[in-house]
Amino acid sequence: MEFLDTSHSSFLVAMSCLVALVAGFTGLSLTRDLADKPMFQKKASIALASIALGGGIWAMHFVAMLGLQLPILFYYDAAITLVSALSAILLVGAALIILHFANRTPLVITLAGGIVGIGILVMHYLGMAGLELCRAVYSISGVAFSSLVAVGLCIAAFWIAYGQRTNRNILLGTLCFAVAVCAVHFLAMAGTNFVAEPSLAEFGPVMSNETLALGVIFFSFVIFGTCLWVSVTYLIVAPAAQPAAAREEPRSEPENVAGLQIPCERDGSKVFIRSDDVLFVRADGHYTQIYTADEHLFCAWPITEATKRLVTVGFMQTHRSYLVNPDRVVRFERTKDKGRCIFEGADLPPAPVSRSKLKVIQDALASQVSAVRAG
Numbered sequence: 001m002e003f004l005d006t007s008h009s010s011f012l013v014a015m016s017c018l019v020a021l022v023a024g025f026t027g028l029s030l031t032r033d034l035a036d037k038p039m040f041q042k043k044a045s046i047a048l049a050s051i052a053l054g055g056g057i058w059a060m061h062f063v064a065m066l067g068l069q070l071p072i073l074f075y076y077d078a079a080i081t082l083v084s085a086l087s088a089i090l091l092v093g094a095a096l097i098i099l100h101f102a103n104r105t106p107l108v109i110t111l112a113g114g115i116v117g118i119g120i121l122v123m124h125y126l127g128m129a130g131l132e133l134c135r136a137v138y139s140i141s142g143v144a145f146s147s148l149v150a151v152g153l154c155i156a157a158f159w160i161a162y163g164q165r166t167n168r169n170i171l172l173g174t175l176c177f178a179v180a181v182c183a184v185h186f187l188a189m190a191g192t193n194f195v196a197e198p199s200l201a202e203f204g205p206v207m208s209n210e211t212l213a214l215g216v217i218f219f220s221f222v223i224f225g226t227c228l229w230v231s232v233t234y235l236i237v238a239p240a241a242q243p244a245a246a247r248e249e250p251r252s253e254p255e256n257v258a259g260l261q262i263p264c265e266r267d268g269s270k271v272f273i274r275s276d277d278v279l280f281v282r283a284d285g286h287y288t289q290i291y292t293a294d295e296h297l298f299c300a301w302p303i304t305e306a307t308k309r310l311v312t313v314g315f316m317q318t319h320r321s322y323l324v325n326p327d328r329v330v331r332f333e334r335t336k337d338k339g340r341c342i343f344e345g346a347d348l349p350p351a352p353v354s355r356s357k358l359k360v361i362q363d364a365l366a367s368q369v370s371a372v373r374a375g
Contacts, residue, residue, distance in 0.1 A: 003193040004070050004134065012067030016060045017182050019220055023056020024177035026227040027092070028161050028170050034100055034300075039270065046096045052223055053096075053177070054089030057120050059219045060181050061127050064189075066213055072134060072196050075206040080130035084123050091119030099162060103298075104286045109162050113155030116177075120150045120184045132206050134194050142191020146184045153180030163286070164302070260313050262306075264290050264297035273297065275313050279328040279343045280351045281306050283321035293328075293345055318353040318361050332365045334358065341365070 030049040034042045062081075095112040102108050124146075128136045153176055161173025207215075261272040273290055282289045283303035290297045299306070307317055315323045324341050331342040332353075339353035339361065353361050 003137070003195060004072065006194060007069045008064075009067035009069065012063055013186075016064035016067070016185070017178065019063055019223065020056060020060040020178040020181040021174060022227045023052055023059065023223050024157075024174040024181075025171070026223060027053030027056065028173050028177070030226075031096060031100065032170065042100065046093065046100060048226065050089050050093035050096055052226055053116070054092040054119065054123075055085065055219055056223055057088045057092070057123050057181050058085040058127070059216055059223060061124055061185055062212060062216045063220070064185055065127070066209060066216065070134060070194060074134045075132040075208055076212055077130040077132055078207050080126060081207065081212070084126035084130065087126060088119050088123035091122065092116055095119070095158075099158070103284075104162065106285075109158050110155050112162075113158035114151050116158065117147075117151035117154035117180065120154065120181055121147055124184055124188055128192070131194075133197050135197050137193045137195060138188070139191035142188055145191075146188040149187060150180055150184040153177075153183065164304075260309070262290055262299060262301070262309075264299045266295075266297055271297070275310060275315070276325070276327070278310075278325055279348065280325060280341070281310065281315070281323040282351075291343075291348065293343075293348075316361060316364060318351055318357055320354065322351045324351050324361075326365055329365055332362060334362065 027049040030045050030052060034045055037045065061084075092115075095115040098108055098115070099112045157173045157176035157180060160169050160176055163169065260275040262275060262278065264271050264273050273292065277292050279291045279293065281299075281303070282291065284298075286302050288299045288301055288303055288306050290299045301309070303321060303323075306323055310323050311317065314327070315325055318324050318339075318341060328343055329341045330344045333340050333342060333350075334353075337355045337358065339358050340350040341353065341361070342350050
């Protein structure tokens with residue numbers, strides 16, 4: 001078996017890496033703050049992000065492939081090339097659906113990152129299967145190493161970008177995603193050789209490099225255009241250093257306290273709960289649980305976001321995982337160096353008070369509830 005000599009265009013290699021960066025930034029930015037958006041907008045943002053990330057994986061691969069130079073004329077099977085693009089978009093879409101419609105536990109984030117890593121691998125090897133008049137010959141080490149890098153870096157990217165949804169983390173996640181996409185392609189290519197094939201496979205219509213270039217240019221134009229649009233909103237939103245609650249609910253207007261709306265989910269539908277109806281808030285992984293007198297609801301705010309918003313309207317942080325509405329506390333109990341806030345309702349659990357906050361909480365509640373000391 002005689003292997004063909006290969007070389008690459010440095011310019012197109014650099015452009016392929018740029019496409020991966022832009023696609024990662026666009027896709028991860030499109031999914032910011034989805035918990036506060038209507039369901040239709042949430043679904044539309046996830047669909048656009050899937051196209052940006054999955055299409056970016058595809059575009060990066062084929063921009064780099066346009067830079068592949070072989071001593072023979074070769075083509076691409078149009079049907080397989082299309083399937084490779086759709087597979088990347090669908091797998092990324094599945095990962096984003098899991099992230100935004102399931103409880104975002106560490107296992108869910110890891111699963112989503114792994115699915116995207118598999119999507120990169122599927123797209124790469126399907127895209128390579130679309131070559132006509134030449135055939136890729138892989139090394140076991142190249143396939144194994146690129147697979148480990150793809151899954152590992154994608155899991156890291158999603159842990160960074162979705163661990164805390166800050167601008168800094170999104171940018172770091174973007175970099176990690178781009179490195180994953182580029183590393184898979186070039187590590188796999190480093191262990192790949194090519195041999196000439198005497199005839200076309202004729203699975204679908206064939207495309208020349210020129211035709212493929214038109215498709216890649218169009219797709220890249222869409223991704224870069226979406227990135228420009230996202231960047232504008234990014235710059236508009238990012239300078240707002242104060243929390244959204246502070247902008248919407250001025251601290252100088254106490255009459256707005258009852259009007260602060262907390263976005264929650266009930267039976268798959270989004271509802272808003274007034275802050276004065278909330279007894280306490282409990283951290284639940286990257287999210288929170290909102291407790292009222294007769295139900296508790298899921299809220300997409302992390303405890304840090306809930307603290308920023310609710311402390312401004314009178315809530316007190318009794319524990320690193322708990323925020324309490326002092327107006328709804330009926331009794332405060334202290335046992336040695338621990339305490340807890342009791343609420344009206346037999347089925348409601350108490351909110352613990354940490355030792356470091358014991359005196360502050362007890363003094364704050366002294367005028368509202370009678371303290372009961374035990375032990």
